Amino acid sequence: MKRVKITVIRRSVYTDLIKEYESPLTSPCRTKMGAVFYSENGERPEGLCEIAWEETLAPFVKKLAEGGGCFYGEWMKNPYSAMVSCNDGFRPVTFLLEAEE
Numbered sequence: 001m002k003r004v005k006i007t008v009i010r011r012s013v014y015t016d017l018i019k020e021y022e023s024p025l026t027s028p029c030r031t032k033m034g035a036v037f038y039s040e041n042g043e044r045p046e047g048l049c050e051i052a053w054e055e056t057l058a059p060f061v062k063k064l065a066e067g068g069g070c071f072y073g074e075w076m077k078n079p080y081s082a083m084v085s086c087n088d089g090f091r092p093v094t095f096l097l098e099a100e101e
Contacts (some may be wrong), residue, residue, distance in 0.1 A: 001065045002099045006037040006048065006057065009083070010094040018090050028075075029086075030094050039065060052086035057095060058082055064099040 019032055029049065037045035042065035044053040060071065060082045069080040076082060080099040085092045 002043050002101070004039040004061045004064045004069060005098045005100055006039060006044075006045065007086065007096045007098070008033055008035040008093060009096045012094075013094050014090055022090050026043075029088060029091050029093060041065065047083075049086065052093065052095070054089050056084050057086075057097070060097050064097060067099075069099065 006064045008031055011029075011031065031049060031052075038059045039048050042058075042062040044050065044058070048057075053096065063069070063071075064080060064082070069082075071082050077099065082097045085094045085099065
């Protein structure tokens with residue numbers, strides 16, 4: 001299996017939506033811009049948000065780890081990569097996933 005590099009590319013915060021719809025959180029996402037994680041054998045790296053992993057990242061990382069790619073045709077310039085975001089509508093975090101040789 002290939003190792004997959006997971007890089008935090010962007011963090012967004014929609015304060016207008018938070019103000020109008022969100023119940024106050026005691027512990028919002030703490031993922032840092034530029035953080036890099038490595039998935040070995042398609043497993044969740046230590047320190048990576050469990051919800052982002054389970055709800056978004058896992059299927060893409062596992063396919064890349066198994067040598068797959070080419071998600072949705074010609075979506076990415078590098079067919080062995082993917083750009084995905086967690087499903088937090090208030091503070092989405094965008095991740096670049098890249099299979100390593």
